[in-house]
Amino acid sequence: MIKISLLGSTGRMGQSILSLVSSDKEVVCSGAYCRSTSPFLHKIAYQDSSLKISFSDQLEEVLQDSDVCIDFSLQDSVTDHLDCIVKTNIPYVIGVTGINSEQLLLLNKASKHIPIFYDQNMSVGMNQFKNLIEQSARNFPPETRVTIHDVHHVNKLDAPSGTAISISELLSIYQKNIEISSERVGDVIGRHIVTFHGEKEDLIFTHDAKSRDVFALGAIEAAKWITKKESGFFNMKDLILDKA
Numbered sequence: 001m002i003k004i005s006l007l008g009s010t011g012r013m014g015q016s017i018l019s020l021v022s023s024d025k026e027v028v029c030s031g032a033y034c035r036s037t038s039p040f041l042h043k044i045a046y047q048d049s050s051l052k053i054s055f056s057d058q059l060e061e062v063l064q065d066s067d068v069c070i071d072f073s074l075q076d077s078v079t080d081h082l083d084c085i086v087k088t089n090i091p092y093v094i095g096v097t098g099i100n101s102e103q104l105l106l107l108n109k110a111s112k113h114i115p116i117f118y119d120q121n122m123s124v125g126m127n128q129f130k131n132l133i134e135q136s137a138r139n140f141p142p143e144t145r146v147t148i149h150d151v152h153h154v155n156k157l158d159a160p161s162g163t164a165i166s167i168s169e170l171l172s173i174y175q176k177n178i179e180i181s182s183e184r185v186g187d188v189i190g191r192h193i194v195t196f197h198g199e200k201e202d203l204i205f206t207h208d209a210k211s212r213d214v215f216a217l218g219a220i221e222a223a224k225w226i227t228k229k230e231s232g233f234f235n236m237k238d239l240i241l242d243k244a
C-alpha cells in the first residue's frame with residue numbers, strides 16, 4: 001500500500017484526488033495539508049476502515065509518514081514545500097502550473113537527491129494529443145500559421161495555460177509562426193485547440209477535459225510509478241513510454 005501525502009488538498013484538484021484515493025486499493029492518504037487560514041483545518045480529509053486523516057497546517061507532520069507527496073497547491077508555495085520534501089527525502093509529484101524558470105532550476109537541482117515528477121498536464125489523453133499535433137507539425141511547411149487557444153474556468157490564475165506553453169514549445173521545433181491565445185470563461189475544466197492554418201484548408205485538433213479526474217488519475221499513477229525511482233526528473237511522457 002502506497003501512502004500519499006497531499007498538498008493543495010482542499011482545492012478543486014485536491015478534492016478530486018482524495019475522492020479517487022478512497023476508491024483505489026493500492027494507495028491511502030497519509031496526510032493532507034492546508035494553510036492555517038483554511039476553513040477545512042482539522043476537518044476530516046480522508047477516512048477508511050483503519051485510518052482517519054484530518055486536514056493539517058503542520059507540513060512536516062503531513063509529510064513524515066508518507067511514501068510520496070502529490071502537490072496541487074499554487075505556484076507560490078512550491079518552493080517552500082520543496083525544502084521540506086527534500087529534508088523528508090520522499091518522491092515529489094507536482095501538478096501545479098505557472099512554475100517559473102527559477103523554480104524549475106531548483107526542482108532540477110533537488111531531483112539529483114529525490115525523484116521529482118512534474119507535468120503541467122497529467123492527462124494521458126493530452127499526451128496522445130501532443131503526439132498527433134507533433135506529427136502534423138512535422139508535415140506542414142515551417143512557415144504555416146499555427147494557433148493554440150486555451151479555454152479554462154474563470155478561477156484559473158495563469159494564462160496562457162502551462163499546457164498551451166508546453167504545446168508551443170513542442171511545435172516550435174518544427175514551426176516558426178505560432179500564436180497563443182487564452183480565454184477564461186464559466187467552469188470549463190480545460191480545453192486546448194490547435195489549428196494549422198493551411199493555404200486552402202485548416203487542420204483543427206481539440207482536447208477537452210470533461211472531468212478533473214483525468215488529471216487526478218494521472219497524478220495518482222505518477223505517484224505509484226515514482227516510488228520505484230531513486231532520483232531524477234520525470235514527466236507524463238516518461239511514465240507512458242515506460243508502461244508501453
Ligand SMILES: NC(=O)c1ccc[n+]([C@@H]2O[C@H](COP(=O)([O-])OP(=O)(O)OC[C@H]3O[C@@H](n4cnc5c(N)ncnc54)[C@H](OP(=O)(O)O)[C@@H]3O)[C@@H](O)[C@H]2O)c1
Pocket residue numbers: 007008009010011012013014033034035036037038039040072073074075076077094095096097098119120121122123156215
Ligand atoms: N497538471 C495538471 O494536470 C493540472 C490540472 C488541473 C489543475 N492544475 C493546476 O493545479 C493547481 C491547483 O488547481 P486547483 O484548481 O485545484 O486550485 P484551487 O482550487 O484554487 O486550490 C488551490 C489549493 O492550493 C492551496 N494553496 C493556495 N495557496 C497556498 C499556499 N500559499 N501554500 C499552500 N497551499 C496553498 C489551497 O489551500 P488552502 O485551503 O490552504 O487555501 C488549495 O487547496 C493550479 O496550479 C492548476 O493550474 C494542474
